[in-house]
Amino acid sequence: MRTVRTECLDWMLVLGRRHLEPVLRTYPGYYSEARPHRGLDLKTPQPRQDPLPRPVLDGQVRRHDLLCGHIHEYELVA
DSSP states (O other): OHHHHHHTGGGSOOOSHHHHHHHHHHHHHHHHHTSOBGGGTTBOSSOOSSOOOOOOSSSOEEEEEETTTTEEEEEEOO
8 A cells, every 4th residue: 555655646636536446446457567666676576478579679659648647658569
């Protein structure tokens, strides 16, 4: 709970329960499946099922916003 508060809720203005509930459903999944952790050598606590492809230096990049733009996820377009 402390991580949700310090890394997420301390940076957002929550406008009520209807706003808070989706945040609390979205952030824990991001934290355990996508966010790199320094203590784990920038790996995630729950590794992805499909391995990430090798980095490509060219191509288009698509951005996905999470939590109303508080978090940005990027991926290469196939």
